[in-house]
Amino acid sequence: MSDDDRFITRVPARPWSAAETSEGRQELIPASSGAASLERSVGSVLRLPEGAVDSGQIDIERDDETMIINMGPQHPSTHGVLRLMLELEGETVLRTKPVVGYLHTGMEKTGEELTYVQGATNVTRMDYLSPLHNELVFSLATEALLGVELPARAVWIRMLMCELNRVSSHLMWMATNGMDLGSTSMMIYGFRERELVLEFFQKTTGLRMNHNYIRPGGVAADLPDGWEDDIEIICDTVVARTYEYDELLTGQPIFRERTEAVGNITAETAVALSATGPILRSTGVPWDLRRAMPYLAYDEVEFDVIVGTYGDNFDRYSIRLNEIRESIRIIRQIAERMPLGDYRVQDAKVTPPPRRRIDESMEALIHHFKMFTEGFRVPEGEVYVAVESPRGELGCYLVSDGTSKPYRMHIRGPSFVNLQTLPAMLRGGLIADAVAVISSVDPVMGEVDR
């Protein structure tokens, strides 16, 4: 069967019975051998539009030996509401189709209804494990359109908070990954350390999650008094604990056997499937936007980009563990070099007047009112800005028509794209390892479905 034949529209008499459901036919298309078909199935394409398959060409014998099981969307290990359709031959996974959209709330559409001032509250809810990165990418995109230059302190506070967020996100991943592999102690430990960081977030931003702290024009508030001491405690504790994780997991034979050479992916496949973040780095590609295309002041701090070799679960685990240490290294440098000055740009166009001015000045009151009802106008244009979130490249494509609301706000979620690597990683592996592999992709469904 040639490649194009598969797309000829015919109405087939299907020998198998496919269940009609309210969501259409729930089935996988029959597999065929051949390189083109293989490429397509690792590219996660399993279902063709109805009537696109010629039934005469289907090897029914082979089809009988495989079983399709449905995993999720309600499954404790699918990290939210991810659903996978797995084609199994015995215990071996052949093809996988991730089915997403169960958490879709139309946040890109909502973003068009909110002003740039309100926009950060919307995007922060997308990737709920690294909310500050979402706010950062939205704010950077808005600032790029506005053309404002931030004061140094605002830039360094942003860096500090984002690195702390990377630590908390990776700790959360360590916890859930431990749970997926049966190590409930790791889960407790991961949450325990994450709590340290969240407490600092609460102290600084007022909230544990969904902070709306990084806003266009700077950050919402200055760091609290005595923040250096808090940072010191977080750094010392987390670094010491990462060595405990080493004892608990890294050197442990059971853990290694369950993660080494499981869920392998090659650099070529990862690049072709647009994977970024720890997945791409685990294959040996040293691609980290903080190093490759520095934003904020990442070109002024020292850190190493952690890369793996084999592209397996263990590499992705070690990358995340070591990235916690690298982030702590960055945080220590930031704490040492934190510049003094304003924490938001002193441009009346994008920054509301300080609270005390409102009591004494009518203009300040009007200005404040206008800022929070109408917002500020952003010059016409379009821009794409990307930052390195804990999961990979988090991009924001922002189109402005000159009003105070984005004309179009598109968020390139790293989890959404990284999920496409699942079929490639799971292929040929055991169904028992599927849970570990899903975990190693670190999908956050809030960002996948947006």
Next chain:
Amino acid sequence: MTLAAADESGAPADSAQNKDAVVFASRRDYHATVAELKATGFEMCVDLCAVDYLSHPVRRLPDGVAPERFEVVVNLLSLSEKRRVRVRVQVPESDPSVPTLFDLYPGTEAMEREAYDMLGIYFQGHPDLTRILMPEDWEGHPLRKDYGVGRVPVQFKDAPGPR
């Protein structure tokens, strides 16, 4: 193929974040343009999205590019040279379709499905162009500008319409 700096597309040129090259391709040579860019070292297609310019038809475009209702925006990334390029294609309302990039970049599979789902752009040759985020029996494409932000009727509220 028209190569334009970012400032011609309307964005301020002074910001460092804004230095990406922008390529305007016609629908006819869209696929060839992207293939050419891939051959010159853009290994990864980082992002693909579409924009509906229904209520903002007048926008700054270089000479020779006629504005259409839809625009497909492809972000390519060169890992070796550390640079990005953005390909923008005008797509008319009467025939909202462009060739798929799946054969060049398999990673566009989900992104093209999202653009189809949200804006109703058809990607010709895409192996599985079905809805990805909305339910499969959903009518309409929510990110289109003429798709109203409605509200679902609730039981106890005789509430006024949205803002």
